Amino acid sequence: MSSRSRRTASLLSAALALILLPIASAAAAPPRIEITETAAFDASSVAAFAGDYADVYAYLHQHRDADLAQLQRWVRQPSISAQNQGIAQMAELLRKDLQTLGFRDTALVPTSGHPGVYGYYDAGAAHTLVVYMMYDVQPIEPTGWKVDAFAGTLVDDPALGKVLMARGATNQKGPQRAFLNALDAIIKVRGKPPVNLIVLAEGEEELGSPHYPEVVAKYEAQLRKADGVFFPMNTQDRDGQASMFLGVKGILYMELEAKGNAKSGGPQRAEVHGSLAAKLDSPSWRLVQALATLTTPDGEIAVPGYRDAIRAPNVEEQRLFNGIVRGRESEQAKQLESLGAARWKNGRGFRDAAAAELFDTTLNIDGLVAGYTGEGVKTILPHRAVAKVDSRLVPDQTPDQALALIRKQLDAKGFDDIEIRKLSGYPPAQTSVDAPLTRAALGVYRKYGQTPPVAPRIGGSAPYYVFTQTLGLPMIAGGLGHGSGAHAPNEYMVVEPLKGSKVAGLEEGERFYVDLLYSLADALKQPGK
């Protein structure tokens, strides 16, 4: 659930066009998604932010080498939440950095899982901005890395310029530390930021944020007095086009397991010799047949009623969709190439693919494992088989209702012996394009010559519901910069673009964060935020 990948996933399809999905053909197509609104949102209608902070920009320029070193220091500290590698060290590193920056109150926040990190900067201001951060990263792929994923290596990319290539470079350590560099410059030059800040970080975002609500709960009273939430993020594609999104999908992440048991037979203690398949049941076949009842032969969701809770896109969502897909048909080939795919799902048009990604749910196999998976031949009848499955949720789906429908389908097909373990689940989240916070961010993009497409949501998930739903706060994510490869080998963030590139380097990205912080501070003073 990398934010960067969320953005990539979204923009690739956001950059696609059109209004209507064709009539669904049999079970093999998603439901008709009605887009009746014809107007399209256009960010150029927003005035450019007028603020100018030359003295702070100058400080950033003088300290650009030290600021890059800060990003390297962060990515050199492993923090793989799925494998609990370096988590405690990274949490303390972040807490200490906040303290060093001048956050008076800082704390590690114990949870049932990895700790959260809290920091409060009292600027004596009337308003308070919450900054969401994640300090964990994805596991390392066993093959494909050109560099040590935790060495903080600078690589010269012939097409992009100098990039920082490391796990976490863009998801999410790079942009987060760049934001702190900008904040540091403001404090050093101007004495304090224009708004009080609460940094509330988690170390389990890549796990689906199972315990972030505990972190929020501990500071709920203080958070309720805050005025909005911000998440630093690289939003430029490799051509320099920045973008915004206002919401995220929810998620349900499960393990489905078949094992030998009294009802469905099969070995219960351990694997047995493969020849025993002549007279013993196989948990592996059981899992395969159970999974097969969840999709059609061509991989479309076949769980009865699974889409019933999905509401049609509202007028704002339709306008935003129109705004991001219109006139982008030509980019399909590039988008497919970047994904290494030859077509969209079951040959859909790319407009349909774009609409599906924004407005439809998913059922995805993240992993499958049973028995012998090594090289060559081993003949066994495994006693257990497990599938990791996730589903992305759109309004008004909920994790529990989605889980219940999957359970019901398995039971109805006679697979009530298949165990479902819920590893993570939370609902979607969204903020309005008319929120002062959103418009303040758009103004800063306009100042930097950007007219960002604004997506109502993205295909990926994040636990923003704790802010938008639990606390009722508006939340936006943004920043100027480009990175890629989240959840993949050779993750990178551009730090020094080639001459003439529209991609912002680290220093320009930090200037953007300076402006954004002042712009958001202004917005927080407005009513209806």
Add this chain to the structure above:
Amino acid sequence: MSSRSRRTASLLSAALALILLPIASAAAAPPRIEITETAAFDASSVAAFAGDYADVYAYLHQHRDADLAQLQRWVRQPSISAQNQGIAQMAELLRKDLQTLGFRDTALVPTSGHPGVYGYYDAGAAHTLVVYMMYDVQPIEPTGWKVDAFAGTLVDDPALGKVLMARGATNQKGPQRAFLNALDAIIKVRGKPPVNLIVLAEGEEELGSPHYPEVVAKYEAQLRKADGVFFPMNTQDRDGQASMFLGVKGILYMELEAKGNAKSGGPQRAEVHGSLAAKLDSPSWRLVQALATLTTPDGEIAVPGYRDAIRAPNVEEQRLFNGIVRGRESEQAKQLESLGAARWKNGRGFRDAAAAELFDTTLNIDGLVAGYTGEGVKTILPHRAVAKVDSRLVPDQTPDQALALIRKQLDAKGFDDIEIRKLSGYPPAQTSVDAPLTRAALGVYRKYGQTPPVAPRIGGSAPYYVFTQTLGLPMIAGGLGHGSGAHAPNEYMVVEPLKGSKVAGLEEGERFYVDLLYSLADALKQPGK
């Protein structure tokens, strides 16, 4: 394809009874297997072997500690063929041992895979016995081992006595080295064995013996002049009951792979973010749906025509079946318990299970793997998914015909993009109960107070076709001793049984091999061998 497990697999069901499978219910049952013969083979009709070799037995008794140390030395040398661990060392260890025993010609036999081992002992006799051996072992299970699998540890089992607990203890190093200990005693006491010996070993039995034919081919001319083939094996169950089997199933071992491609879509280069399931096809769902077309929802083979080539059991096979299943119904509970299973496949009666194991084919998932299989949550859409699948073959199935039927079914269901890689394949093999070699072995069992049930074949596979089919030689496997846990943690062989146990210890097992060698030598002189 552990010989020991083959025996276990076989005897557990061989100890079951009855004649007719019930009428198949829908697709969910195997075909009707007609057993019309009512007579039953009874080994008590064979006269006990009269030979007595007290001087050799005495030598074995004097050297029992040294002989046990030989077994430990063998199991302490890892030789995992699937992972190429210790293979070269074990091959040379075996060759050197043969040389030390007095085999004049010995050689490592290079193949396209792991080397074979050849040894010729010229006893100046008129007849020659081929001894088949396998020097490789199964991989080690990551969990469940009570001892270092390669330490050659002696463990006191309260129910069995002193056992050698190690990978290969019973499959197949223990019985093979015990046989060589017996041969060593004969040579030391009597100067030479009663028959010329050709040891022809392979290091890929656990891989399905893909290159053993190359080893046989190299010595084919000499092998054609031989008179029969023997394979040393522990054949006693934990109660001391010995058994024989006269044949093995063949096997087809495949990898089925789904990956992103132009026809079925999906990411082709690498895994992508899981949220992209909204618009990209999934090779994992593709594999699941393809596999689901090969069986019914309850795991029975659903490949059209897959059983058409299976011939009905002949009269000898029916007599043998009657002989091994009659009056054994009472052992079902014990058999199921030993397998850790609550029932036979889809609730079959245990007589049907026994018949299925001897006379039916299988389709088994040995392994499944796709995407992220570690702890916790990782949300990816994997670009490839693989299943390891094996099928046990009975007369007159062939690997190529079975593979063609599976290919045809996948193609017919629209899964022609699923790649099938054949990793191993060979036909079944069988020797007659009336062969002099068989009767000679039965005579020795009789001398040791055993009346072994004789199975026409077992559920497992071995490459005996190279002897029975390619060379036209009779082949038997046998020995006195008990071990278990082949292809599982804590594999063991009993070396010193508890007082009163009917299980033979190492020394008695070696005496058995002495008698057997003389008995087989006599048989080879008879016509019609």
